[in-house]
Amino acid sequence: MIILNEFFYLRKSDRKVILTLLCVIAIALVVIFLTGNENDTSNTLVAVDSIPAKHNDRDSARRQSYRDRTVYVRTKVVYRDTAFSRGKALPDIEHDSVVAHYQPKIKAGEHIVLNTADTTQLKTIPGIGSYFARKVVQYGQRLGGYVSVDQLDEIENFPLDAKDYLVIENAQPHKMNVNTFSLNDLKKHPYINFYQARAITDYRRLHGPLKSLNDLRLSKDFPPEVIARLLPYVEF
Numbered sequence: 001m002i003i004l005n006e007f008f009y010l011r012k013s014d015r016k017v018i019l020t021l022l023c024v025i026a027i028a029l030v031v032i033f034l035t036g037n038e039n040d041t042s043n044t045l046v047a048v049d050s051i052p053a054k055h056n057d058r059d060s061a062r063r064q065s066y067r068d069r070t071v072y073v074r075t076k077v078v079y080r081d082t083a084f085s086r087g088k089a090l091p092d093i094e095h096d097s098v099v100a101h102y103q104p105k106i107k108a109g110e111h112i113v114l115n116t117a118d119t120t121q122l123k124t125i126p127g128i129g130s131y132f133a134r135k136v137v138q139y140g141q142r143l144g145g146y147v148s149v150d151q152l153d154e155i156e157n158f159p160l161d162a163k164d165y166l167v168i169e170n171a172q173p174h175k176m177n178v179n180t181f182s183l184n185d186l187k188k189h190p191y192i193n194f195y196q197a198r199a200i201t202d203y204r205r206l207h208g209p210l211k212s213l214n215d216l217r218l219s220k221d222f223p224p225e226v227i228a229r230l231l232p233y234v235e236f
Contacts, residue, residue, distance in 0.1 A: 106165060114146050114166045125166070127159035142190050144174030147232045154190070175235040179209040191230050196221045210236055 105126045106112070112121050114136075122133035135155050140146050149163045176189060178200055186197035199219045203210060213230060216222040 108164075111165055111167045113169050114149060114152075115140065115168065115171060117166075125162050127162040132158060132162070139190070142188075144176070144189070144233055145171060147171045147173055171232075173232050175233055177236065178213075178234050179204060179236055189233065191226070191233065193221075196226070212236070 104124060106124050112125065117136075119130070119133040119137055122128050122136055123130065128136075132155070135158070136152065139151075139155055143151065146152075146168060149166050149168060152158050152163055152166070153160070176186070178186065183194075183197045183201045186192050186200055187194050192200075199216060199221045200210070203216060203219075207215070210216070213222070213227045213234060217224070217227065
């Protein structure tokens, strides 16, 4: 406040000089401040822009160098076993048909005995590969031997044309004694389910040993077609 009071007591010319000096100083400070900000922005932009420029140049040089060193060669993939290589990812049945196409086959009119054939012989039949050859052998073992080629229809999706190359000779199926087999042993046979096995054991418990499958004809679980199908595989 004292300074301001003294300022107004100065002569008019002195006050003008002082105000002019203050304005010059203020303008100089503003110019310095603005100039400093512009320099900082410029420096920042230069620093940021320069980094990707150098990075891009380096990447471009690296890619060009890689292209110079790369030699493109046309290759051909050859499978040692075309059928097997292509078939590995397929379901068993589809894989079987692919593999079967590439294996040596017997000619039309030639036959293989069903009950004595192994998987190697079965695979020589058109339409049969490893999968169905294995299924045929396994199902024959569960049955106790085939008595008819038509029993192959009981194998799911079995190629029906393959039956023309198979024959039955001197069928001697393994027989099960229905009077001595336990319930668990009975139901292992493909033609006997749990309820039929229980009907057999219940009959034995109530009436004694069976003399014939006809003893079960009154049971709802043993219609005539079931009895006929079981006849070659049972003994008393």
